[in-house]
Amino acid sequence: MIKTKNLHKSFGDLEVLKGIDLDVETGEVVVLIGVSGSGKSTLLRCLNFLEMPNEGEITIDGRQVDLKKDDLSNVRAEVGMVFQHFNLFPHKTVLENVTEAPIIVKKMKKERAEKEARVILEKVGLSDKADVYPGKLSGGQKQRVAIARALAMEPKALLFDEPTSALDPELVGEVLQVMQDLANEGMTMVVVTHEMKFAKEVADRIVMLDEGCIIENADPHTFFNHSTNERTRQFLEMVDV
Amino acid sequence: MPEIFTTLYEVFIRTYPGFLKAALITLEITAIALVLGTALGIVFALMKISKSKILQTIANLYITLIRGTPLIVQIMFLYYGITNIVVLSNFWAGAIALGIHNGAYIAEIFRGAIQGIDRGQEEASLAVGMNRRQAMRRIIFPQALRRAIPPLGNQFIITMKDSSLVYVIGVSEMFGLANREAAASFQPFETFLVVGMYYLVLVLIFSALLKWYEKKLDVDSI
């Protein structure tokens, strides 16, 4: 579903991604981990073209993206993204946050967009908040709205960049639950997270980044129990699983 | 001491019908200048934050020229410039000059407001498939507009005072009237004191309205 080949990204002199080859199958949940600054967010943002790679190829759903010729908006519409700080639209209600993109981007009729949005809000457990503004929501509720907003575009894959890092501990569970439900439904997901329990239980594969390189790419069992990589062992000790 | 009050009162009574009319002209010129300035301001703010070097340069040139020269020079320049080409009343020439002047300041207000919106808003818009234009129109600009309202209110008050300068091209707004009145009555001190009070009252009214509105916005803000 998402495939990168020899992906490079630099900010000025700083090379952040040094040739990433990643292959995410349809329906697969890949958890991306690594220490701070290892390039996780940059990689994720490249997959959605919020950052432009300097070199390498990205293939989405079998089509290699041409940075110069393709309309990147169309590509982004197919791959949803959930941010650490939610980035909800504060001047729009929860329902409007969810219907905005279908109406503006897909030119969907308002009535239909609202009907579909209500179904999605129901799914993330926020039917009763449809007419509320984001400012009135808890962090966990905000993040569930952000997930609903991404789902409304019926994306082929979803990217999550530390979706629970900004949440109070007691609110993490409700967001992870929604993500787990999505995974169970077969959504293709790439998730940057420090939630090792989620990685263990939900991920199909764990990819570890270190200084812009993939140094580990394995199923959770192998990763957590049988890794021989020195950096991985250090990381696992640090996050204390 | 009481004598000055008596003459002030006399001047006030004698001049207030004229000043009320002139106040209306002051408010009209101010409103037109603000509307025109806001339209220009939005356009030049968008040019300034655009990716095009040419548009940026044009916007910078405009802003530098306006901010680097006295308003009274701009009024004279535009008055003689415009009325050489088209037939235009002094009132409109003055209003347009003030509008063009305000455009530069309002452009900076909007640029600041737009750039003050968290980058995450644009990223979230792009991430759901909007293009930059749609993100600006639907997500960023509406939020920036809200933020721009308090400084725009301030600009309104500044413009109201600045509009006195159009007296130089013979517009009968409050200051123009005061000027003529002062000369005709040989009571310049009293007349300018009175016109000063008119400006002060107008400024205080609009400041109060602005405060009330900001409070309301703050309550609504989410």
Ligand SMILES: Nc1ncnc2c1ncn2[C@@H]1O[C@H](COP(=O)(O)OP(=O)(O)OP(=O)(O)O)[C@@H](O)[C@H]1O
């Ligand atoms: N827009 C940018 N301009 C310059 N440098 C950047 C930019 N974005 C990221 N970097 C740098 O790239 C490196 C990798 O950043 P990235 O955000 O991808 O790391 P990360 O693995 O997500 O870290 P964290 O766990 O802290 O989120 C860091 O050194 C960061 O400072």
Ligand SMILES: [Mg+2]
């Ligand atoms: Mg990050």
